[in-house]
Amino acid sequence: MPVRLLFLFIALCGASLLIGARQLTWPLPADAWLTLTASRLPRLVALVLTGVGLSVCGVILQHIVRNKFVEPGTSGGLDAAKLGILVSLTVLPATGTAGRMLFALVFCFAASLLYVAIIRRIRFRNTVLVPVVGLMYGSVLSAVAEFYAWRHNILQSMQGWLLGDFSRVVQGHYEILYVIVPVVALAYLYAHRFTVLGMGEDMAASLGLGYAATAAVGLVLVAVTVSATVIAVGAIPFVGLVVPQLVALRRGDNLGRTLPIVAFGGAALLLACDILGRLLMYPFEVPIGLTAGGVGGALFLVLILRGLR
Amino acid sequence: MRSGRLWMFWLAAAVLAGAFVFAGAGLDFGYVIPKRLVRLAAIAVGGVCVALSAIVFQTLAGNRILTPAILGYEAVYLLWQSLLLLLLGTEGLAALGVGGNFAVSIALMLGYSWALQRWLLRSGANDVYLLLLLGLVLTMVIGTFTQFVQLRISPGEFAVFQGLSHASFNRARPETLALSALAVAAVCLAARRSLPVLDVLALGREQALSLGVDHARQVRRHLALIAVLVAVSTSLIGPTAFLGIFVAHIAYALAGSSRHRATLPLGCAVAIAIFLAAQLLVEHAFNYQTTVSILVNLVCGAYFLALVVRGRGTA
Numbered sequence: 185m186p187v188r189l190l191f192l193f194i195a196l197c198g199a200s201l202l203i204g205a206r207q208l209t210w211p212l213p214a215d216a217w218l219t220l221t222a223s224r225l226p227r228l229v230a231l232v233l234t235g236v237g238l239s240v241c242g243v244i245l246q247h248i249v250r251n252k253f254v255e256p257g258t259s260g261g262l263d264a265a266k267l268g269i270l271v272s273l274t275v276l277p278a279t280g281t282a283g284r285m286l287f288a289l290v291f292c293f294a295a296s297l298l299y300v301a302i303i304r305r306i307r308f309r310n311t312v313l314v315p316v317v318g319l320m321y322g323s324v325l326s327a328v329a330e331f332y333a334w335r336h337n338i339l340q341s342m343q344g345w346l347l348g349d350f351s352r353v354v355q356g357h358y359e360i361l362y363v364i365v366p367v368v369a370l371a372y373l374y375a376h377r378f379t380v381l382g383m384g385e386d387m388a389a390s391l392g393l394g395y396a397a398t399a400a401v402g403l404v405l406v407a408v409t410v411s412a413t414v415i416a417v418g419a420i421p422f423v424g425l426v427v428p429q430l431v432a433l434r435r436g437d438n439l440g441r442t443l444p445i446v447a448f449g450g451a452a453l454l455l456a457c458d459i460l461g462r463l464l465m466y467p468f469e470v471p472i473g474l475t476a477g478g479v480g481g482a483l484f485l486v487l488i489l490r491g492l493r
Numbered sequence: 494m495r496s497g498r499l500w501m502f503w504l505a506a507a508v509l510a511g512a513f514v515f516a517g518a519g520l521d522f523g524y525v526i527p528k529r530l531v532r533l534a535a536i537a538v539g540g541v542c543v544a545l546s547a548i549v550f551q552t553l554a555g556n557r558i559l560t561p562a563i564l565g566y567e568a569v570y571l572l573w574q575s576l577l578l579l580l581l582g583t584e585g586l587a588a589l590g591v592g593g594n595f596a597v598s599i600a601l602m603l604g605y606s607w608a609l610q611r612w613l614l615r616s617g618a619n620d621v622y623l624l625l626l627l628g629l630v631l632t633m634v635i636g637t638f639t640q641f642v643q644l645r646i647s648p649g650e651f652a653v654f655q656g657l658s659h660a661s662f663n664r665a666r667p668e669t670l671a672l673s674a675l676a677v678a679a680v681c682l683a684a685r686r687s688l689p690v691l692d693v694l695a696l697g698r699e700q701a702l703s704l705g706v707d708h709a710r711q712v713r714r715h716l717a718l719i720a721v722l723v724a725v726s727t728s729l730i731g732p733t734a735f736l737g738i739f740v741a742h743i744a745y746a747l748a749g750s751s752r753h754r755a756t757l758p759l760g761c762a763v764a765i766a767i768f769l770a771a772q773l774l775v776e777h778a779f780n781y782q783t784t785v786s787i788l789v790n791l792v793c794g795a796y797f798l799a800l801v802v803r804g805r806g807t808a
Contacts (some may be wrong), residue, residue, distance in 0.1 A: 306801060324797060335782065357538060471641060477638065
């Protein structure tokens with residue numbers, strides 16, 4: 185675990201607590217505690233959990249599919265979760281957050297399973313095609329969602345769920361994100377198996393690993409994380425894509441060793457993007473979906489262009 | 494080449510066109526039929542654009558599950574439309590007019606394509622797959638920005654945006670149609686002259702080089718033609734996403750030959766027939782409860798899924 189990353193992470197946590205529309209001065213006024221406990225701390229926790237969850241999710245998915253360009257956004261998982269929420273809203277409008285999450289989870293898991301099945305059947309001539317197929321697969325799913333949403337006239341609000349935004353996160357509105365804790369713990373427990381999974385089906389089988397079962401466990405973990413984050417904060421692109429790439433460049437692909445770095449890196453990137461979003465139009469906010477899309481996209485382009493040389 | 498099938502398809506397209514123009518019009522040559530003729534022309538121009546761009550792009554990429562829509566042109570178009578509504582509102586849209594919006598959209602998409610290729614050339618690589626990867630990332634980035642803008646505009650303006658973001662033939666005006674028809678005719682002439690080159694390019698880079706075709710130069714040239722086609726069709730009728738894959742596959746299956754002289758015209762006929770059928774379905778069967786683009790996306794998307802699930806081949 186690199187010390188520098190840890191320090192950066194702690195500094196970002198501190199900054200995230202201090203920055204906001206309400207300025208905190210020292211000594212803390214009496215009502216500052218309310219700001220901290222009702223809004224700042226929940227936001228920090230939500231940010232860290234989401235960052236950790238998304239980057240771990242991305243790395244698991246990349247090992248299952250054996251492609252570095254895959255994340256929930258480029259494998260149809262996000263669109264499936266959106267479709268699931270839409271169905272739960274129209275079929276069972278009275279259902280709560282847990283019910284919606286269940287729908288999103290089931291849809292996301294089924295879609296990821298189908299995606300992995302498709303990818304394994306095709307022999308790809310170029311690695312770029314794997315996410316391209318995923319993206320097109322995702323837009324088929326969102327065509328279904330649009331067909332449905334058009335009839336129920338909720339197209340605009342549907343766009344809203346999909347743009348990551350932490351300004352809604354206050355006490356009582358983010359607790360569903362805690363399911364990411366057991367997911368990450370399980371991922372860490374299974375880290376070596378996922379590493380072996382990333383070596384291919386034949387290698388995994390000869391090392392005594394049940395390919396299908398391990399892949400299914402990984403997909404369940406991914407589906408749980410994706411559905412929880414989409415419901416609580418919306419979609420955040422590129423975190424699951426950039427962080428594992430950066431870590432793999434320096435430290436290789438042994439997940440048993442790199443998973444903590446990936447997790448902290450994801451949390452740090454998300455915290456940085458969030459602080460940037462809060463400062464850009466101070467005292468208003470830019471949604472994190474936008475800043476993460478910009479920062480993550482730029483990082484990713486730099487990675488691609490460096491890879492060319 | 495089995496020209497009988499081509500004629501059959503053009504005949505089917507003509508019958509559909511007749512049904513589209515005359516169904517329930519009561520031979521009203523003063524208002525209804527001229528209006529429908531304009532839409533028919535938009536369908537014809539759009540169909541030709543979609544079919545040509547998809548088939549030529551699949552040839553260049555050497556891959557039959559791709560469409561140029563994923564290079565990010567449509568994302569640029571959608572971002573521009575939403576920004577226009579956010580910054581200027583519906584009055585701005587009215588002031589710019591259909592023709593103005595059409596021209597600016599085309600210019601932006603061509604600029605995007607030029608910048609992308611320029612960048613690619615400077616970095617020393619000349620590879621359709623790299624173009625795909627860059628297009629993919631840029632589509633994701635631009636898509637996030639569009640989503641943000643969509644959330645900021647008022648519901649009334651969003652309704653306008655919705656109209657612009659779905660393929661529709663009602664936006665076309667005679668003057669924009671004339672411009673697009675000219676552009677498409679020019680591209681068709683250029684493509685006609687390079688039909689044999691396209692057949693050689695379909696064999697792959699090494700074969701093409703050994704047969705004496707300057708692969709890099711020809712790929713650049715055809716990508717530019719594709720950019721023009723996609724820009725015209727997107728500004729004229731809106732994003733069509735999957736239709737290209739669907740059309741190209743039907744054309745390959747029916748033509749019984751992979752020579753472009755056979756597949757390109759057949760593809761055009763297929764695209765026009767599909768557009769007409771979708772428009773007729775929306776007007777008469779669904780009673781405007783859905784849109785052409787949602788219908789086309791659903792059917793073509795399902796076909797795409799079936800294609801990748803069933804075919805265990807290479808891609």
